[in-house]
Each structure stands twice: as C-alpha cells, then as structure tokens.
Amino acid sequence: AQxxxxxxxxxxxxxxxxxxxxxxxxxxxxxxxFWYVQYPNRGLQFLLKYITGDNLVKGSYGFEAEFNxxxxxxxxxxxxxxxxxxxxxxxxxxxxxxxxxxxIFGSGTRLxxxx
Amino acid sequence: xxxxxxxxRYKIIxxxxxxxxxxxxxxxxxxxxxxxxxxxxxPELLIRYExxxxxxxxxxxxxxxxxxxxxxxxxxxxxxxxxxxDSAVYLCASSPGGAAGExxxxxxxxxxxL
Numbered sequence: 001a002q003x004x005x006x007x008x009x010x011x012x013x014x015x016x017x018x019x020x021x022x023x024x025x026x027x028x029x030x031x032x033x034f035w036y037v038q039y040p041n042r043g044l045q046f047l048l049k050y051i052t053g054d055n056l057v058k059g060s061y062g063f064e065a066e067f068n069x070x071x072x073x074x075x076x077x078x079x080x081x082x083x084x085x086x087x088x089x090x091x092x093x094x095x096x097x098x099x100x101x102x103x104i105f106g107s108g109t110r111l112x113x114x115x
Numbered sequence: 116x117x118x119x120x121x122x123x124r125y126k127i128i129x130x131x132x133x134x135x136x137x138x139x140x141x142x143x144x145x146x147x148x149x150x151x152x153x154x155x156x157x158p159e160l161l162i163r164y165e166x167x168x169x170x171x172x173x174x175x176x177x178x179x180x181x182x183x184x185x186x187x188x189x190x191x192x193x194x195x196x197x198x199x200x201d202s203a204v205y206l207c208a209s210s211p212g213g214a215a216g217e218x219x220x221x222x223x224x225x226x227x228x229l
Binding site: 032034036041042043044045046049051090092094095102103105106107108 | 158163206218222
C-alpha cells in the first residue's frame with residue numbers, strides 16, 4: 001500500500017535562512033512524488049514533482065526537492081526563506097505506471113518564517 | 116486560463132439536511148477528483164472520474180454521499196443527510212490525465228454542519 005509521512009507538524013525558520021520540509025514515502029515500485037502548498041482558505045497549489053531523471057527537482061517560488069531512493073525521501077528545500085513562504089505544505093506520492101493508483105497526501109507541515 | 120471553479124465557498128447547514136457542491140474543472144482536463152480535507156490534515160480522495168466514468172469511488176461513503184459528472188465536464192457532490200462529522204473542506208481538482216500529471220485544485224467548499 002502507498003503511504004507518505006511528513007514527520008514534522010511545524011517547521012520554524014528565520015527569514016533568510018535555509019529551510020527543509022521533510023517527506024518520506026512507501027510505494028511498490030518507482031514513485032511519482034509531488035509537493036503542494038496551501039495558503040489560508042485556499043486550495044492546494046502545485047510546487048514541483050519528481051517523475052524520473054535528475055534527483056534534484058526545481059519548482060516554483062525558488063523551491064527545490066531532492067529525491068533519495070535509498071532513503072525513500074523527497075525533502076523540500078529552499079536556500080533562503082521568505083516570510084511569504086509561510087503556509088501549509090503537503091507531500092504526495094503516486095505509484096509509477098499505475099494510473100489506477102491513488103495520489104496519497106501526507107498530513108502536512110506548517111512552515112512558519114519569522115522576520 | 117480559468118482555474119478550477121467551485122461553489123459555494125462556504126455552507127452552513129443543520130445535521131440531517133442535504134447539501135450539494137459544484138465543480139467546473141479546467142477546460143480539457145479529463146480527470147476530476149473530489150477530496151475531503153479535515154482540519155489540520157491532508158486531502159483524502161473521495162472519488163475520481165475519467166471523463167464521465169467514476170473509476171475510483173472506494174472511499175466515498177455511499178450511504179449518504181453521491182457524485183455525478185454529466186457529459187464529462189462539471190461535477191456535483193451531494194451529501195444527504197449531512198452528519199456532524201461531515202464538517203470539512205471539500206476540494207475539487209482536475210488534471211489532463213496520466214499518472215505523472217499534477218493536480219489543479221479549486222479553492223474548496225467549506226462545510227459546517229451544526
């Protein structure tokens with residue numbers, strides 16, 4: 001069965017510092033991995049995805065994520081945090097080559113950037 | 116390009132009343148999803164459509180929830196009768212199709228059942 005875990009409910013970072021939001025997954029076979037961001041009272045917005053190829057994926061708003069197959073992780077990173085990055089972040093996983101499989105979302109990590 | 120449109124944004128009803136949510140996906144997107152998001156949690160899939168066919172409704176509580184996607188475009192999610200535990204945000208998303216495609220979400224419909 002597919003699953004995704006975000007071990008931190010909240011991450012606090014000072015503006016200008018690097019940030020990491022952690023995600024680990026479990027899926028049979030190779031995964032498709034996604035990160036979404038949710039601002040208050042809004043739907044989820046796509047940030048980036050890993051399908052295949054380079055393990056470092058770059059996305060919107062300066063975010064990037066690194067796929068690590070041996071550790072089954074897909075951590076979200078940004079070199080320099082902005083106050084406007086404060087939001088709820090969700091990692092999601094889907095099994096490769098299985099359009100019948102669900103997209104499973106993690107429970108979310110609240111990112112708080114202090115000025 | 117217009118995004119996924121949902122209505123109503125907010126709905127307050129008393130328990131045992133019916134409620135319906137409407138979703139208009141992005142034009143040309145064949146796949147449509149309904150998710151439920153409880154406070155402080157990630158979205159959970161209720162039903163997925165490929166065109167007008169419901170291909171995954173295993174998580175839909177069929178005793179009180181129903182959904183339809185007539186003509187493979189707009190979709191409606193209905194709850195009848197609503198229970199207190201149905202209070203949540205109901206998110207609609209669409210995608211062009213394929214396992215690698217990202218989802219495009221609407222802003223959600225927040226339901227409060229009193």
